[in-house]
Amino acid sequence: MARQRKALGYSQERFAEALGVDRSTVARWERGETEPQPHLRPRLARLLKVTTAELEALLGPRPHDGDPVSALPEAGVIIPTDSAAPWIYLDADQVDEMNRREFLQMLSITGTLVTLPPLSWGQAVELASGPSAVDSGVHGRVNAHLWQSFSFARAKSTVYPMVREQLSALIEAFERTQNEAGHKQLCIHSADLFQLAGEIFFDSNRYTDASHCYALAASAAREAGAYDLWACALTRHAFISLYERRFARAIPMLNAASEVAKHGDRELSTRHWVAAVQAEAFAGLGDLDSCNRALEFAGQVHSLSGQVHNGGWLRFDGSRLAEERGTCYIRLGRPDLAEKSLTEALNHTLSVRRRGSVLTDLAILGVQRRDSDHLLCYAGEALTLAQQSGSGYVCRKLRELQGELEPLKADRRIAALSSQIASLPAIPS
Structure with missing residues (x-):
């Protein structure tokens, strides 16, 4: 159980907090001194990404040296299966895909809860702490913190685990609220968080997943008025x-x-x-x-x-109008109008995404003017940003540029640039 928790990136403190128990309780479970109470096991299984039956295997005796589990590398996640093949090992890419699917499932659950009248949940769920356990202020502050973290993060995907935890908290809050005002506030917080989730997927160029998030956000916001x-x-x-x-x-x-x-x-x-x-x-x-x-x-x-x-x-x-105006004029094929706006934008303090976008637009301007030196200067900077940050958004912009390079590829430098862009991470379907 401890190996599984660590592989999923939880400290004992964070895991205990997500489960709603004390850290010492988790420690006793992992030492085999006590076992989780039955009512905690479904949530515990969900946090560990196993079925309740598989959880029983994790709570069993510790594997001896030489067993398949102890021989596995530290990275990745160990998933118990059936008795014939008791353990499988998932590499980092498989874990990411598993987390993504679970996250989308959680989004769908929350999207459904948004549309349900609060009293139907009140009648179905036993409340442990009074008629309304929704702390709207807490959810709002957490969402604001997550947006701030997203804004400052060079790799936007690093915010993903925190968003998933907040989404889990909102699901629980929906199950506990019984009044209309509390339900409305939760719809607002959900619409807020759905948009942030969409931004994370959008930055990774997972447009289908982002579209799903934005549609849920629109539905939740409409529900709340x-x-x-x-x-x-x-x-x-x-x-x-x-x-x-x-x-x-x-x-x-x-x-x-x-x-x-x-x-x-x-x-x-x-x-x-x-x-x-x-x-x-x-x-x-x-x-x-x-x-x-x-x-x-x-x-x-x-x-x-x-x-x-x-x-x-x-x-x-x-503050973004200069770069947005420049992007518009680039699309209109008006480099005479675009250059002033883009140069003005570049003089401002920009995020990695925004700077990469402006640099790429300036490189496209070089293509439109058949100015190879101009093109290579700005495209080289944008390429470096994409490689350092891993931003799917900047990679996407550079691939758009790559499609414009064919007329200039007789220049070896531009042919080499095209090859470097082609080597950037593939865009998910």
């Missing part, structure tokens, strides 16, 4: 079509997001962020006039006063 949260979920969903270059498909969802945002808080920047994304879609369709109108409305965010975003699911304050 949280219009700004709902509009942001729709906008993130539309991003998937933008980065698959299906611009016409993005327009209806962005139009819906714009309509929903009109019912939201007029002091927030939601409507202006939707407009900035609409501008990218219009640029992809070659509509310069509509693009400029959308950019003009997005720029009106600077006329808002006070706190215009929350730093989590809404982070638009107009």
